Each structure stands twice: as C-alpha cells, then as structure tokens.
Amino acid sequence: MSPPVTAPARDRLRIAIQKSGRLADPARSLLAACGLSWRESRDRLFCFGETLPIDLLLVRDDDIPGLIADGVCDLGVVGRNVLTEAGLARSGGGAPVFREWRSLGFGGCRLALAVPDAWDWQGAQQLAGKRIATSYPALLRQWLDTQGIDANVVLLSGSVEIAPRLGQADAICDLVSSGATLVANQLKAVETLLESEAVLAGPVGEFDPVRAGLTDLLMRRMDGALRVRNSKLLMFQATRGLLPTLLPMLPDAEEPTVMQIDGEDRLALQALCHGALTWQRLEELKRAGARGLMVLPIEGMLA
Ligand code: ATP
Ligand code: ZN
Secondary structure: OOOOEOOOOOOOEEEEEEOOOOOHHHHHHHHHHOOOOEEEOOOOOEEEEOOOOEEEEEEOHHHHHHHHHOOOOOEEEEEHHHHHHHHHHHHOOOOOOEEEEEEOOOOOEEEEEEEEOOOOOOOHHHHOOOEEEEOOHHHHHHHHHHHOOOOEEEEOOOOHHHOOOOOOOOEEEEEEOOOHHHHHOOEEEEEEEEEEOEEEEEEOOEOOHHHHHHHHHHHHHHHHHHHHOOOEEEEEEEEHHHHHHHHHHOOOEOOOEEEEEEOOOEEEEEEEEOOOOOHHHHHHHHHOOOEEEEEEEOOOOOO
C-alpha cells in the first residue's frame, strides 16, 4: 500500500523560499542553477516558473513548515532549526507531516545555549530553576528533558541575546554563527543543541504523479548542482611515470580521464576535484612535474 497523497492534485510545483534574509539569495541561486527561471509578480510574493512549471512563493522563513504541512507549498528552503522546531511544536505525539529532503550546504549556524561570561560552566545541572530566553522553546524543552533539568523557558521572538542584561533571563538559547553577537553581549556558548544549515523541506507523504515527476526532475538536477558547486575540473599534462606521485595530490578527486598525447609517455589528464584547488596545491603539482595546469569551473553535471 502506498502512503497517502498529502495534497490535492496540481499540475505545477510550488516552492517556498525566504522573501528576504540570509537564505533568500542562496536559495534562489541554487534553484536557478537547477535551470529554473521565473516571471516576477508585481508584489514580488509569487514568481511564476517559466522554464518549468515550478513556481516560487516568497515568505517569512517561519511560515515555510506550516505552508508545507497545509499543502499550500510542496517544497521549501528553510533552516533546519526552523523545521525541527516546527516539527516538535506540531507533532504533539502525532506522525510528522514534513521532513528534510536534502541538506543544502549554506546558512550554517548552530543553536547554542549561552550563559554570562562570569559563569563558571560545569554542566547542565547549573540551569536548574533558571530562566532561559529563546525563540526555540520546543527544541530547548526537548534538550532540557534529555538532561533531566527543570528550568523556566522564556519565549522571546527577537533580541534574545540582550535578555540577560535586561534581567529577563539568566541564560539564552539562540542561533550562533561567528559568535560575535555573544561576545558583544558578554555571553559565552557552552552547549550545542542543534547543528543547522539550510535544507530542502518537503512532505513525508507522496505527490500526485505530475508533481512527483517534477520533484524527481528537480531533485536530480539539484543533486548535480550541489555536487559540482565547490568542484572544479583540473586539466594538466604529465609523463606516465609521474602518475603515482601526482594522483594522490589531487584534492578529493574522482578517477581522472587519461589520454595519451604523444608516443608512449606523455599524457593529458582531466580530473573532477571536489576539494579546494588552491594556488598552493597547483604550485605543488607543478613542482612534482605536472605541466599546463588549468582549472575550469563546472556549470552542471548529470551522473
Ligand atoms: P524572516 O523575516 O524570514 O522571519 P529571520 O530574521 O527569521 O527572517 P534570518 O535572520 O534571515 O531570518 O535567518 C534565516 C536563517 O538563517 C535562520 O533560521 C538560520 O537557519 C540561518 N542562519 C545562519 N546564520 C545565522 C545567524 N548567525 N543568526 C541567525 N540565523 C542564521
Ligand atoms: Zn524568521
């Protein structure tokens, strides 16, 4: 028996992304790298898909899990922090309705517990009976439960980091990337509750055949786009005898294509490298005997 179809049949796919904010531009670039383009509407809330029947809805990131759960949107690009929080808050013991389909490699941050610099941190038991300010109450409560700690969760929708200075809370649980905001507020991160990044979120259930076909096509392109995003094609020449030295120096490379160019010995190689091809690495390869080194960007890949 197949799982239930989560939304009424529709012949276009609708993807929710953040209207403005940290995830807005990278989400659009990723979808554009999958070959999608759109006609913008006047209010810039809805973008009609031109190359494929895949439309965009531009919304606040916090609304994305609910839009997927309600079947208003099919997929969404949202932080794992927001998706997990919404999942915990909605589930109430019921079956989940959305899930993470892919991690996207941008928007990296962590949900951390931070306490005033002056605290001598010895462990979660120090939080017993304390007030912790957060915009992620469900994630925080879950973590406190696993630690067996009874603390008071103070729900704030923004400016969580100043809550201790204002006397609203003793500690905070908030997103951290560089840590500069914490330092500016005389706080220090002491525990990580969740490692987060942007994810492609979608329903747990299945789509009707038309949207299932569109999501299959999109996922194949997205996997290709994600795979090549930080990859480069390295081309160079070398003599056959140098291969045992040179090949291990290629950063996270796939099996290279090797072509013989003159006589037995001289070879032209091309290798897809997923690791960083820094100037230093190119200079090392040259010193080891590689010649005519050339690094090319990759536009797309279909395995
Ligand atoms: P919206 O108006 O859409 O509600 P927002 O203020 O909630 O916007 P942003 O600050 O743009 O959202 O953050 C969006 C997401 O970016 C976060 O949910 C998180 O996944 C990610 N992110 C990455 N680094 C950070 C950071 N240092 N602080 C906050 N969010 C971060
Ligand atoms: Zn938000």
